[in-house]
Amino acid sequence: xxxxxxxxxxxxxxxxxxxxxxxxxxxxxxxxxxxxxxxxxxxxxxxxxxxxxxxxxxxxxxxxxxxxxxxxxxxxxxxxxxxxxxxxxxxxxxxxxxxxxxxxxxxxxxxxxxxxxxxxxxxxxxxxxxxxxxxxxxxxxxxxxxxxxxxxxxxxxxxxxxxxxxxxxxxxxxxxxxxxxxxxxxxxxxxxxxxxxxxxxxxxxxxxxxxxxxxxxxxxxxxxxxxxxxxxxxxxxxxxxxxxxxxxxxxxxxxxxxxxxxxxxxxxxxxxxxxxxxxxxxxxxxxxxxxxxxxxxxxxxxxxxxxxxxxxxxxxxxxxxxxxxxxxxxxxxxxxxxxxxxxxxxxxxxxxxxxxxxxxxxxxxxxxxx
Numbered sequence: 001x002x003x004x005x006x007x008x009x010x011x012x013x014x015x016x017x018x019x020x021x022x023x024x025x026x027x028x029x030x031x032x033x034x035x036x037x038x039x040x041x042x043x044x045x046x047x048x049x050x051x052x053x054x055x056x057x058x059x060x061x062x063x064x065x066x067x068x069x070x071x072x073x074x075x076x077x078x079x080x081x082x083x084x085x086x087x088x089x090x091x092x093x094x095x096x097x098x099x100x101x102x103x104x105x106x107x108x109x110x111x112x113x114x115x116x117x118x119x120x121x122x123x124x125x126x127x128x129x130x131x132x133x134x135x136x137x138x139x140x141x142x143x144x145x146x147x148x149x150x151x152x153x154x155x156x157x158x159x160x161x162x163x164x165x166x167x168x169x170x171x172x173x174x175x176x177x178x179x180x181x182x183x184x185x186x187x188x189x190x191x192x193x194x195x196x197x198x199x200x201x202x203x204x205x206x207x208x209x210x211x212x213x214x215x216x217x218x219x220x221x222x223x224x225x226x227x228x229x230x231x232x233x234x235x236x237x238x239x240x241x242x243x244x245x246x247x248x249x250x251x252x253x254x255x256x257x258x259x260x261x262x263x264x265x266x267x268x269x270x271x272x273x274x275x276x277x278x279x280x281x282x283x284x285x286x287x288x289x290x291x292x293x294x295x296x297x298x299x300x301x302x303x304x305x306x307x308x309x310x311x312x313x314x315x316x317x318x319x320x321x322x323x324x325x326x327x328x329x330x331x332x333x334x335x336x337x338x339x340x341x342x343x344x345x346x347x348x349x350x351x352x353x354x355x356x357x358x359x360x361x362x363x364x365x366x367x368x369x370x
Contacts, residue, residue: 018060169195172328172362176248176279179366180205183245183277189235189264190252191227194220201225210235232256233263236271244271250281253305254295261305265317269369278319278367280310284326287359289334294361310365319367326360334358 011017173196180186184206188196191209193216200207201224208226211217220227228235232252247268253261268278283295285304295304311321335354338347 015064017056018064021056021060166193166195169193170199172281173199173250175364176246176250176281177203177205179277179279180207180246180248183275185243185245187235187239187244187247187271189232189247189249190255191220192216192251194223194225194227196248196250197225197227198223232260233267236267239271241270242273242276244276245273246277246279247272248279250279251283253280253282253310254301254303257302262313265313265319269317269319272369274369276369277322278314278369280363280365280367281327282310282363282365284360284363286326286356286363287361288357289330290359290361305363307363307365310363314365314367318370320370321365322368323364323366325364326362327364328361330358330361 011019176196177199180200181203186196186200186205186207188194188200188207188209191197191211192213194209197207197209197220208228209220210228210230211220212229212231214229217227217229230237249264253264256264265278272278282305283290283301285291285295285306291304295301307324311324314321335358336350338350342350
């Protein structure tokens with residue numbers, strides 16, 4: 001019989017129990033009688049004890065295998081969860097990037113949509129004008145029985161093509177309408193398609209217009225607007241001194257010869273009341289893109305009128321300068337782009353170039369008679 005091996009306390013964990021059963025360790029017997037009885041019954045129960053030991057060892061092996069399987073499943077699950085989390089982070093980053101790109105594209109799409117609508121509006125207006133040209137009666141000008149010039153039709157085509165849609169022109173005319181509201185009556189010199197006259201009628205402003213284009217005047221008269229055929233300075237004939245509240249000359253001075261330009265200031269100073277307004281809008285001569293290119297798209301333009309010359313004429317004829325500023329910016333894409341990473345000195349140079357080359361398209365000059 002080999003040496004007896006005992007355990008003094010229950011082992012810890014399944015591995016401890018497996019070691020106890022493999023080595024056939026037992027709890028240490030207490031007194032002499034207990035040891036004697038243990039020896040007597042040990043031989044009698046040895047087969048059952050061996051069977052119990054083998055069962056316990058098999059059960060412990062099964063528990064160990066289950067524990068290993070559970071640990072493997074836990075590792076797999078942890079890996080799967082981490083993979084899902086990585087996929088979710090990647091998807092979130094991609095979605096954030098996509099949303100950022102979508103947000104950047106929405107204004108672009110909106111601008112393109114606005115441009116398409118504006119182009120469609122302009123085409124519809126052009127067709128409408130051509131129909132009116134065919135159906136409207138002829139207005140006889142200064143000479144009785146004067147023939148209708150084909151140039152009148154051509155200029156209407158130029159005006160429709162170059163000035164933009166009626167909606168755009170109405171937006172540009174709104175500041176002058178607001179000023180005319182407090183300074184009535186209004187004379188619209190070179191009223192063209194009559195956007196300002198129509199807006200004045202809607203605002204209950206006393207207004208009348210003058211233009212040299214017979215087709216335009218015929219159309220305006222048919223629409224119930226007060227318009228007559230006359231240029232500068234003939235349009236001021238018969239108007240009493242200091243009887244007018246405001247005069248609008250939008251995109252007119254660039255069409256006038258020097259003598260007519262002087263006459264516009266002289267006659268305006270005569271017919272305007274004290275405090276009355278002469279409101280001028282003309283292509284911005286200080287923008288190089290305008291004065292070197294855009295201005296010359298209209299073959300009826302004579303010369304860009306510099307703000308310094310216009311303000312000098314205004315003061316010479318008794319006007320104070322209420323406002324002078326460039327308006328109607330070119331689309332943002334026209335300008336040289338800068339980056340936040342550019343050095344400040346480079347950005348200042350680019351801003352100066354943009355200001356000189358791509359300055360706003362038009363000049364607004366508001367003169368008040370002293």
